[in-house]
Each structure stands twice: as structure tokens, then as C-alpha cells.
Amino acid sequence: MSGYHRLRPADLDALAAGPGGAHLVCTLRAGQVSKRMLHLRAVLDLADPAATSAYFALLTAAVRRDPAVGPDLLALPHTGAWLAVTLRRLRQRADTPTMSATAGRTTAGLALPSEPDRPAEVDLGYLGALAATAAIRAGLDFELPLPAPDGAVFLPSLGRARCGGVGPVTVSRSGDRVRVGPVEIPSPVDDLPAGAGGDRDGWSGLHRLTSSADGLGVELWLDDLDPYRDCHRLCASGRLDAAVVGRWQRMLDDAWPILVRHHRGHAEAISEGLRTVVPLQADSASAGVNVTSMDAFGAVSMTPPADGTALALGLLHEFQHAKLGAAIDIEPLHDAADRRYYYAPWRDDPRPLGAALHGVYAFVAVTEFWRTQRTVLPPGRSRLAEVEFARWRDRVARTCADIRAYGRLTAAGRRFVAGLGEVIDGWRDEVVPAEAAALAREAADDHWTVWRMRNRRPEARLVRQLAETWLAGVGCPAITVPVAVRPADGRWLSRSPRLDLVRLRLADPARFERLRSGTERLADALPEASAGDLALAAGDHLAARAWYQRQLRQQPDHLAAWVGLTLADARLPADEKAVHADPELCRAVLCAVAESTAVPDPLALARWLAPVTCVPAADGPRQVGPTPVRSVAAQDRS
Structure with missing residues (x-):
């Protein structure tokens, strides 16, 4: 677990070509576990030992009893988010003697103060929650006091106990009995049924979604509890009721066969690497939000999708971001000093090189999705797929060409982007109906016009x-x-x-x-x-x-x-x-x-x-794009 991680040229080629495969996803996850070990060491170095010694001692004892629980808990998506937040705050405290107070925020069902206001023991208490979870799973008897923001304690991968009061709460295990203050956790904790986690006797379990098609299954937490799940502060949903969880399950049952039967490689990668969906509150100002944090490999946050197809596309799209972020942690693909702005037709704001590269990689998969869907949908429903394929093929090709021409890429990055270009070039001469090509151009013109009106400023x-x-x-x-x-x-x-x-x-x-x-x-x-x-x-x-x-x-x-x-x-x-x-x-x-x-x-x-x-303008970051790309329609096939 502590060795060096490397991506071979063949790994970069497989990643550029598409899903990358379950074995590569395992490599990327192992890299994330090692990264989090380093972050945990940094947290322990910066934090007051009096606040962490008992937590780390219990975690160490649990890992000695069952060595698998350490990597398993470090691999949890929001362990990474917690480490990133806590490390940033500890470094800010070291650099800034005083900090101004701001209003609090509510997330994950716990009323957490905003970051500048939040006591360090609240952040560090998550380490104690991880240690308690490790001890529970390892079958180790223990007692451990933990802070309880808003009178609740969250145990990662298990659920949340609502204890009331404002002081610390003792988490304990004695034999088969696990308690969080006055709340007894249902047993056995490792074998809770799929579906709505349920609220009973002060305990809220994590919701689990499962689905299977053609011999390939997926199991996901629908996480509305973890206090560090709102990585982007995009209004993560509060506790979901059974009816809402049921709708998510039905959408997954619609989405999973689409992925397995028509996008098998992506389904295998998602089955291996995706662990958590964080539901976001729907926002009428957008057509839906899907987002992935580079600190939370294995999780995706999204507003409720319109249907199974939208969920299938959202999972495929976002896991591309997760894979690329984890790959860059192992093998840098670009120079962080690149200060150009790139036009990306999937965003309304100018994008730096790294973000533009992420977008190209994700939208190559989106293009591939619609390329396949247009061949499997009945004629009456394939028109939109034809338009989406034509639109994203041409737009992704343009942005990829900009990155190759102007981006400050590493040698590995040049190989990776060249591989993406080969995939896109393989689609260039595929015929789409003339109407679809025309509508794709209209959509591209619409986005470019919005972008320039928003972001370009005459002197x-x-x-x-x-x-x-x-x-x-x-x-x-x-x-x-x-x-x-x-x-x-x-x-x-x-x-x-x-x-x-x-x-x-x-x-x-x-x-x-x-x-x-x-x-x-x-x-x-x-x-x-x-x-x-x-x-x-x-x-x-x-x-x-x-x-x-x-x-x-x-x-x-x-x-x-x-x-x-x-x-x-x-x-x-x-x-x-x-x-x-x-x-x-x-x-x-x-x-x-x-x-x-x-x-x-x-x-x-x-x-x-x-x-x-x-x-x-001569001053400021240089804007790259847009560059015209030929669109192949039925009438110009010759």
C-alpha cells in the first residue's frame, strides 16, 4: 500500500481509449488510498496530539486485528473529502492567527458551522468516527468519546445516531452490542438490507441501491448523511424518505441495463470503482447538475435525473472525471503553470487547461454514449441521439485540437491527448442525417454566443x-x-x-x-x-x-x-x-x-x-478557441 504507483504507457492508452477496465480502476483506487495515507500523516503532524492520539490508537488497534479495514475505510469516497478539508483548515490555522466568523451552513443532516467558525475538534472527530467504524468492523471491544455536532454522530459507511444534547457522546462495542450514547446500532452492521436505510430508535442507516443485468451488478450508497459529502456546496439533499429512495432505485434499474448491454466496458469500470451517489436538491435554474470531486474518488453528486437514460449518462460521464483525476494524481498530464483560458462548449465559463482536459475526456465518453444509443433506439426516439452525437463529436474534436495545439502537456499528457484524438478521428466520417447535423450546429452556435456574451469584455x-x-x-x-x-x-x-x-x-x-x-x-x-x-x-x-x-x-x-x-x-x-x-x-x-x-x-x-x-486584449490570460471543425452530414458524404 505504501509503494510507488505508476501508469504504464499501455495504461494511458487504455484510459484514452475509453473505460480503461476494472484492473486499471483498481490501480487508480490504490493510488488514492496511498494519497490519503499521506494526507492522514499530514493531519496528524499538524493537529494537536491530544485531540487525535486516542482516535489513532484505536484505529491502529483495529487494523492490527483486521488489516483490511484500514484500506477499506481510506478508500471510502468521503474519507478523501474529509482529509482535504481538514488538512486545508489546519494549514490555514497555522498560517493565520485569527479568522473572521461567517454564517453557519447545514449539510448531511448535521448543523456544521462554516469552515472558519468550526472548532478543530469537529473536523478531527471524523478521525474518531473512522476509528470507531474500524473497531466495530474488526470485532474489537472499545469505548471512545466523540464530538456530536447538532447532537448527532455519523459513523462512515454505517449511518448516523441522533443522541441529542451538545456534549461529547461515547461510542462503544461490547460483544455484539454497539452503542452510540443511548442509541443502539442495529446488528449485524455488515449485513443491512438494500433499500431505504430507515430511521428508527435514534438511528439512520445509509441507503443502499443495487441492480444487476446480464451477470454484472452494481451496489451504491445513496448518501444523505455524511457531513463531508457536500464537496462542492451544491445543496446536498437532507434525509430522503423511502419514496424518494424508491424512485432512485427504479431509475438505477432502468439505467444499469443500458450501461451493461450497450456500454459494457464503462459498466464494468463503474461497478468496480463507483461506491456512492450523493443526491443534490433539484434546481430549476439548470437542466440538472452532476459533479465529481477530485477529493472523493468513488462518489458522484447529482440532482435527481429525468429518467434511466439520464442516470446512465450521468454515471458514465462523472466516473470519467473520477478516473482522470485519480490518474493525474499518479501521472501528471499537464503543466499547472499554463495560464491560458480554453473555450469549452459544455461550460459557460472559461476553463483552464486541466479543466478543459477533464471536459474533453468526459465528453468523449458522452459522444460515445450517443453514438451507440442512436443505433439501438427505435427510429422515433433516435433523432435526439443523432443530434447529440453530431454536436459533441464536433465540439469535442475542436477543444481537443486546441489542447494539442496550445496546451503545456507533459510527455504522458501528449500521449494521452493523442489517444483521445485517435478515438475522435475514428468517428469523423460517420454519417448523421442532415437535419441532425444542422441542429447540432445550431446548438453549438447557441452555446458559443452565450459564452462570449457572458465572458468577453470590450475595453x-x-x-x-x-x-x-x-x-x-x-x-x-x-x-x-x-x-x-x-x-x-x-x-x-x-x-x-x-x-x-x-x-x-x-x-x-x-x-x-x-x-x-x-x-x-x-x-x-x-x-x-x-x-x-x-x-x-x-x-x-x-x-x-x-x-x-x-x-x-x-x-x-x-x-x-x-x-x-x-x-x-x-x-x-x-x-x-x-x-x-x-x-x-x-x-x-x-x-x-x-x-x-x-x-x-x-x-x-x-x-x-x-x-x-x-x-x-494583450493583457490577461490568453483565450484559446473556438476553431471550426468539419461536420459530416448525409448530404456531404461525398
């Missing part, structure tokens, strides 16, 4: 100069305006009502027509969509542009209206186009003009700005 001094010139009633000067990439505040994964309407048009044409005709209210179907979005999705680009044009005269800074107007204008015949300048410049100048007078016609201003040339 403020020249924007003011152009606004003053417009107000003076003279012609627009043919000047050059530097545009810097400045990541926008707010959500980094936003929902596109325009793309939602396109998906609805594909998946349910009858309902889309009801929205068009007015027999069903748009506000009931998609509250965030506008009449302009509906016209754009239906291909009535002139009507869509006119609607956005009116909207901008009322709200000149309205991002969605600027995106819609830009897209609608770009799809009109050349002699009807009005936006010949960069749309982010048009938006900035219109807002500047509106500060001094009534909002002018945005199309008139856009025509006036045509002589201006926008160029990347």
Missing part, C-alpha cells in the same frame, strides 16, 4: 468613446477595440430555454405545435422561455429577431435577448442581417448609450458599429 474606455460618438450623431470610426476574457459572476452551468425548445420539438413535436398555436401556454411548459425563443426554435428567424429587438429596447442589458437576437440575425439571409459587429460590443455600447438617453434601436446601433474591429 471600457473605447466603449464610452463609441457611445459618445453615437450620441453626437456622426459616423462610426473604424477603430480596433481590444476584448478581454473576464469570467462572469453567477452560475457556471446555465439552462438554455432555446435548446430546451429544440429538444422538445424533436422529442414531442405535437406538444411543440400546441405551444406554437397557443393551445398550451409556454409559461406552463418552459417558464424561462420567451415568445422569441419559441419563434427561433420554430425557424421563424425574422419574427424572433423582432421580438428580441423589442425586448432590448426595454432591457438593453438582457443577456438572453442579446443571445437570441444574435442567433436569429445570423440565420437570416445575408441581405437581411444587421449585426456585423461583435455582439458583445453591441451590447456594451447600447448599455452605455442608454445611460444618457432613451434606448436606441439595437439593430440600428449594430449596423452603425460595423466598421469596428474587435481583437483579443
Whole structure:
């Protein structure tokens, strides 16, 4: 367990080619266990020995009794999250004598103070909880006092005891009897049934989900208890009731056969390496959130998926991130000093090299998923799969090419990215229907327009100069305006009502027509969509542009209206186009003009700005992308 870990060239090739295999997942997990051993040693070195000695002594005794429990507990996903959080806080304390207080937060069913406020003994108490769990599993009799935030004690991989009160609680084992304060844990703890963990007599067990298809099974904790599970602070769900757990189980039963029968290699890797799903609270501002922490290998956090297909894709996608993060811990693939920003068509914010590489790897698997699904779904349901395959094949190829051209990669990284490129190139000439190729381009244009309007900033001094010139009633000067990439505040994964309407048009044409005709209210179907979005999705680009044009005269800074107007204008015949300048410049100048007078016609201003040339700003991180990539449709096969 303490030896060196290496990834051979063949391992990198297998990882780039796709799932990597169960054996490689075992190698990656072993690397994570060793990493966590180092983190635990660092925690013990930095913490007050008086706060950790009893915990570590019990953990050591349990491992002597049963050597397997040490690696098993270190491999738990949120052991890694706890170590990362605790090590960061101990280092902050060492560097900062005083820290300001902030409001508390609630997570995992325990009211934990926010990090600067939280007493060190609360974080270090998790080590005691791990030691107690190890002793229970090793069959060792013991007594150990543990802190009980909010009157509760969580035992990793087992569950949570609700003891009440505010002081420490003693966890003990005597023979077959395990108690947490006044609460007795159901026995045997190693053989709890699958399904809802249940709340009884002060005890809440972890929920377990299981499924099997064609001889391959998967077993997952549905974790709504661990105090360190909310790695990204994305509102992890509180305690789930049996009905919600049942819905997750039914979705897994729908998802698992899809993975096993059509994506077997990924299913084998997931079966070997994924241990925990953390449910997140649903958020109407996004189409769903799936996220993986690089500190919690083996766990994925996600909002409730729409159906089994969405869950299958979410698990496949997120486990790609987990594998790559664990691989980079063993074999660095890029230079952390790379300061370029990369455009990634799956995010609304600029991405550094490491994040862009992660995205390419995950979306190669997403592309592969839709490539297969389009061949196994019946004709009426395959249209969306065709569009998704065409969209991600072309977009992933573009970002992968950017990384190969500009990224500061290690030798291993160059080999890995070259392997990804080979996979993508193997799909390049596969034919998709012309309609699917066209819709894929529309989706790509939509995302790029949102991204540039959010993150590209024309130089403020020249924007003011152009606004003053417009107000003076003279012609627009043919000047050059530097545009810097400045990541926008707010959500980094936003929902596109325009793309939602396109998906609805594909998946349910009858309902889309009801929205068009007015027999069903748009506000009931998609509250965030506008009449302009509906016209754009239906291909009535002139009507869509006119609607956005009116909207901008009322709200000149309205991002969605600027995106819609830009897209609608770009799809009109050349002699009807009005936006010949960069749309982010048009938006900035219109807002500047509106500060001094009534909002002018945005199309008139856009025509006036045509002589201006926008160029990347010389200062700040360099933006890479986008680069056009050929899309192969049925009509251009020759």
C-alpha cells in the first residue's frame, strides 16, 4: 500500500481509449488510498496530539486485528473529502492567527458551522468516527468519546445516531452490542438490507441501491448523511424518505441495463470503482447538475435525473472525471503553470487547461454514449441521439485540437491527448442525417454566443468613446477595440430555454405545435422561455429577431435577448442581417448609450458599429478557441 504507483504507457492508452477496465480502476483506487495515507500523516503532524492520539490508537488497534479495514475505510469516497478539508483548515490555522466568523451552513443532516467558525475538534472527530467504524468492523471491544455536532454522530459507511444534547457522546462495542450514547446500532452492521436505510430508535442507516443485468451488478450508497459529502456546496439533499429512495432505485434499474448491454466496458469500470451517489436538491435554474470531486474518488453528486437514460449518462460521464483525476494524481498530464483560458462548449465559463482536459475526456465518453444509443433506439426516439452525437463529436474534436495545439502537456499528457484524438478521428466520417447535423450546429452556435456574451469584455474606455460618438450623431470610426476574457459572476452551468425548445420539438413535436398555436401556454411548459425563443426554435428567424429587438429596447442589458437576437440575425439571409459587429460590443455600447438617453434601436446601433474591429486584449490570460471543425452530414458524404 505504501509503494510507488505508476501508469504504464499501455495504461494511458487504455484510459484514452475509453473505460480503461476494472484492473486499471483498481490501480487508480490504490493510488488514492496511498494519497490519503499521506494526507492522514499530514493531519496528524499538524493537529494537536491530544485531540487525535486516542482516535489513532484505536484505529491502529483495529487494523492490527483486521488489516483490511484500514484500506477499506481510506478508500471510502468521503474519507478523501474529509482529509482535504481538514488538512486545508489546519494549514490555514497555522498560517493565520485569527479568522473572521461567517454564517453557519447545514449539510448531511448535521448543523456544521462554516469552515472558519468550526472548532478543530469537529473536523478531527471524523478521525474518531473512522476509528470507531474500524473497531466495530474488526470485532474489537472499545469505548471512545466523540464530538456530536447538532447532537448527532455519523459513523462512515454505517449511518448516523441522533443522541441529542451538545456534549461529547461515547461510542462503544461490547460483544455484539454497539452503542452510540443511548442509541443502539442495529446488528449485524455488515449485513443491512438494500433499500431505504430507515430511521428508527435514534438511528439512520445509509441507503443502499443495487441492480444487476446480464451477470454484472452494481451496489451504491445513496448518501444523505455524511457531513463531508457536500464537496462542492451544491445543496446536498437532507434525509430522503423511502419514496424518494424508491424512485432512485427504479431509475438505477432502468439505467444499469443500458450501461451493461450497450456500454459494457464503462459498466464494468463503474461497478468496480463507483461506491456512492450523493443526491443534490433539484434546481430549476439548470437542466440538472452532476459533479465529481477530485477529493472523493468513488462518489458522484447529482440532482435527481429525468429518467434511466439520464442516470446512465450521468454515471458514465462523472466516473470519467473520477478516473482522470485519480490518474493525474499518479501521472501528471499537464503543466499547472499554463495560464491560458480554453473555450469549452459544455461550460459557460472559461476553463483552464486541466479543466478543459477533464471536459474533453468526459465528453468523449458522452459522444460515445450517443453514438451507440442512436443505433439501438427505435427510429422515433433516435433523432435526439443523432443530434447529440453530431454536436459533441464536433465540439469535442475542436477543444481537443486546441489542447494539442496550445496546451503545456507533459510527455504522458501528449500521449494521452493523442489517444483521445485517435478515438475522435475514428468517428469523423460517420454519417448523421442532415437535419441532425444542422441542429447540432445550431446548438453549438447557441452555446458559443452565450459564452462570449457572458465572458468577453470590450475595453471600457473605447466603449464610452463609441457611445459618445453615437450620441453626437456622426459616423462610426473604424477603430480596433481590444476584448478581454473576464469570467462572469453567477452560475457556471446555465439552462438554455432555446435548446430546451429544440429538444422538445424533436422529442414531442405535437406538444411543440400546441405551444406554437397557443393551445398550451409556454409559461406552463418552459417558464424561462420567451415568445422569441419559441419563434427561433420554430425557424421563424425574422419574427424572433423582432421580438428580441423589442425586448432590448426595454432591457438593453438582457443577456438572453442579446443571445437570441444574435442567433436569429445570423440565420437570416445575408441581405437581411444587421449585426456585423461583435455582439458583445453591441451590447456594451447600447448599455452605455442608454445611460444618457432613451434606448436606441439595437439593430440600428449594430449596423452603425460595423466598421469596428474587435481583437483579443494583450493583457490577461490568453483565450484559446473556438476553431471550426468539419461536420459530416448525409448530404456531404461525398
